[in-house]
Amino acid sequence: MSTFNLPDVGEGLTEAEIVGWKVKPGDTVVVNQVFVEIETAKSLVELPSPYAGVVKELHAAEGETLAVGSPLFSVDEVGSRPAPLANVPDVADIAEADTPVASEEPGPLVGSGPKADAVKRRARTSRPGTNKPAKGAGAQGAAPVIPAALADTISRRAAEIGQASTRLTAAAKPAVAAFVDRVLAKPPVRKVAKELGVDLTEVTGTGGRGEITRDDVLSYKAQREAERDAAPMFWSAKGQEEDGRLIRTPVRGIRKATAKAMVESAFTAPHVSIFVDVDASRTMEYVARLKKSRDFEGIKVSPLLVLAKAVIWAAARNPSVNASWVETENGAEIQVKHFMNLGIAAATPRGLLVPNIKEAQDLSMRELAIALNDLAATARAGKTSPADMTGGTLTVTNIGVLGIDTGTPIINPGEVAILAFGTIRQKPWVVDGQVVPRWITTLGGSFDHRVVDGDLSARFMADVAAIMQEPALLLD
Structure with missing residues (x-):
């Protein structure tokens, strides 16, 4: 069983409050699944699980404030490996001896999940009648020999392709960002919003692709009006003191x-x-x-x-x-x-x-x-x-x-x-x-x-x- 402790998700943060658990004891979690939402002194953060398995225990209640390093939850990890497909050699059997192996220990967590696994490469085998094995290499698993001139050409072309890809990505970013930030609403909906004095950037869309509908605008307007209508009742609201005139809210x-x-x-x-x-x-x-x-x-x-x-x-x-x-x-x-x-x-x-x-x-x-x-x-x-x-x-x-x-x-x-x-x-x-x-x-x-x-x-x-x-x- 593995226990995950509250990490420092910022720069020198010392504590965080449990806002809401996304799992409960007995649930099955996978790596990178969000299991809890916490509030720090800076923002709300969703923490992904560094483990896969069955949740055994939650070590804090919602609303509780924990110090960094305190236990968050424990997981009974799933350690068995799936059976290999018939007639297909297992990756571990064909990997070279010096293939990097991903660490089973979770890395430092900052709200973005554990580090990606190290790349595992399949062993390369030379085809009959092509290149000879390198000196000192065995008959099996020997890497093909590439002429120096061809290797230089391949390296140069790879660099050119990488630079072109980077330029295309950079050029596309503004257009993508503009599309993502654009408020999606049809002209009739925009007209209704303008007539009601509603700022569409404040409205959450429920239509397809996040489009703002007429009902979204009317619902937003009704909510704002309800808040204003409730104002006259504020002075008669009941609080937690004996005379009902005081409401206490913890500062955190x-x-x-x-x-x-x-x-x-x-x-x-x-x-x-x-x-x-x-x-x-x-x-x-x-x-x-x-x-x-x-x-x-x-x-x-x-x-x-x-x-x-x-x-x-x-x-x-x-x-x-x-x-x-x-x-x-x-x-x-x-x-x-x-x-x-x-x-x-x-x-x-x-x-x-x-x-x-x-x-x-x-x-x-x-x-x-x-x-x-x-x-x-x-x-x-x-x-x-x-x-x-x-x-x-x-x-x-x-x-x-x-x-x-x-x-x-x-x-x-x-x-x-x-x-x-x-x-x-x-x-x-x-x-x-x-x-x-x-x-x-x-x-x-x-x-x-x-x-x-x-x-x-x-x-x-x-x-x-x-x-x-x-x-x-x-x-x-």
């Missing part, structure tokens, strides 16, 4: 980790915040053009895309905002990063998550749009991985989607800057001495004053504002 998982990180950040990094009003009318015009572009067909485009590009552009001009303050044995040091893992704060049913887009500085406008869509969809579905939550270098929080003008965000731990993107709304604005309606937004930035001085923070915010006012500057 994402909420616990977020609270700890925010307190540490607020009382460790001396925050300074500045704000700037921006005429984003040309950004709105630019976004409208992108939506009509064939290159962006099926890809959701919003002003957040332009802001993300503006942050990347401005950070290159003011590198110290893309840095960390690090305490070392020899004293503190500032680590400026020549790469941008752009964090996007996302409100989810499980709390605030800040996944980040790796190497965002290398992405085109289209690729960045796809990455933002994928990040949002994954976060809403609760599928953000621990790897996507670590290594961020600078964060954007889009409070404008909630109709908020501005705020003073707390810096994400390990970073020195965060930018709040307020709502864009039409306001009176003075242009060439005339008051005209323009699309105005407010940007709010918080900075670690140990690293980012007032002058640097102001220049960074001014550069971001410049792009929002004139996106064409990105072409410089």
Whole structure:
């Protein structure tokens, strides 16, 4: 019987909560079958089984928090091998003596299953009348001798084919990603959603291929209305105290980790915040053009895309905002990063998550749009991985989607800057001495004053504002 212990599925995580078991004692499991869903301080993770066999015992109850290394479940492994087919030699009998053998011990688990088995190769035998056995080789199992010139040609052609395959795969990725992220809904359904004020990206489709149906839209609308209708009854709801006026909820998982990180950040990094009003009318015009572009067909485009590009552009001009303050044995040091893992704060049913887009500085406008869509969809579905939550270098929080003008965000731990993107709304604005309606937004930035001085923070915010006012500057 083998026992599987709770692994560290992130970077230095110490505990996790059992959200739900997918198996029970007596069930048969196979390798890589998901057997439990856990919640860490970073995300929900489904763990695959490294064993095949019969589940003997579950070592924790749902809702229980376990330390890393604690037993999770025990399995009575299936050790028998299937009988070989008639007249077919067993692989083990024809494998060469030096064939690598896969380890029977499970490797380190990080939510993606055990390592793939080592490749087992069938022994090669030379055909009569072709090549002679290599010197010192026996009569059986000798490898054929390939002329050096032919071997060089084969090697060169294999390299060329591999490079071509890589180029084709890279070229296909954007198209595939665009198709996957596209909201599937027929025109009549889109019309109903527009009339009801429903954002189709928030609706889960139940039709074929994940298509959103009319019933899906109506169900989503009814659920939102039910939540609003229940609001007046909130004050009369019964709680757990004697007078029924208090409901207790244990702090754990994402909420616990977020609270700890925010307190540490607020009382460790001396925050300074500045704000700037921006005429984003040309950004709105630019976004409208992108939506009509064939290159962006099926890809959701919003002003957040332009802001993300503006942050990347401005950070290159003011590198110290893309840095960390690090305490070392020899004293503190500032680590400026020549790469941008752009964090996007996302409100989810499980709390605030800040996944980040790796190497965002290398992405085109289209690729960045796809990455933002994928990040949002994954976060809403609760599928953000621990790897996507670590290594961020600078964060954007889009409070404008909630109709908020501005705020003073707390810096994400390990970073020195965060930018709040307020709502864009039409306001009176003075242009060439005339008051005209323009699309105005407010940007709010918080900075670690140990690293980012007032002058640097102001220049960074001014550069971001410049792009929002004139996106064409990105072409410089």
